[in-house]
Amino acid sequence: MGNGAKAQMKRERNAKAGGKEAKSQLKVNAAAKNIVCKTCFQTFLTTASEKLLEQHADSKHGKTVKECFPDFAPK
Template identity: 60%
Template sequence: MGNGAKAQQKRERNAKDNKTAKSQLKTNAKAMDIQCNICKSTFLKTTRAPQLVEHAANKHSKQLAECFPGYEAA
């Protein structure tokens, strides 16, 4: 058995073990449930208050409660 046959056998063994990578894009899109009432930008549900305050201040010059009235810190 030559090296070429060994390499081919190894490729075949590895092809069985390889699993296709799954994308997180659809899951992340579903998790975008915090929405700014002014510009309708969405944020992940894991987004913390400081990031939302920064968005409200920088984009709209408003307070957190004005842009995200339903937001409750976890």
């Protein structure tokens, strides 16, 4: 029996075991976006660094991090 036949048998055996449901990370990522810019209401992930928020505030609005993200507390 060649490798092609073995692979085909394995695919058939796995298909009989039942298909797995596709797992998407989109809903989890959407729920994790809880840092919100108070000027433009753009959301950022919880893990966003202060450097990223500072870059957003400066380049988009010409403001400081405290002005755009008053609730943000650096880790």
